[in-house]
Amino acid sequence: MIVHNKLDKSFGPVGSFSGIIVFIGGLGTIWFSSFALILILVGAFVGFSYSSVEIDFTRKRVRFLSIFFRNY
Numbered sequence: 001m002i003v004h005n006k007l008d009k010s011f012g013p014v015g016s017f018s019g020i021i022v023f024i025g026g027l028g029t030i031w032f033s034s035f036a037l038i039l040i041l042v043g044a045f046v047g048f049s050y051s052s053v054e055i056d057f058t059r060k061r062v063r064f065l066s067i068f069f070r071n072y
Contacts (some may be wrong), residue, residue, distance in 0.1 A: 003055045010049040010066060019047025044069055 013025040023043030030036040048070055054063045 001057050003057070005053050006050045007053060009014050010051055016047050018041045019045070020054050021047075049053070 011019065022039055022045065026036045026041075026043055027029030029039070045068060049066070049068045050070070052065045052067055054065060055061075056063070
């Protein structure tokens with residue numbers, strides 16, 4: 001049995017909120033600017049990255065993970 005535990009945001013709560021704001025701003029300016037793609041990628045990376053740990057009880061292993069671009 002493998003248990004997946006989310007630890008915290010990689011850039012903290014303020015960085016995560018700022019990343020989501022930059023992501024939404026990039027989506028809002030996608031029709032007006034070519035710079036919007038960079039805003040979307042940077043905002044998604046900062047806003048939706050977190051660290052976690054997987055604990056495997058059958059094999060008796062622990063694995064630290066950095067998850068990028070996921071929001072769950």
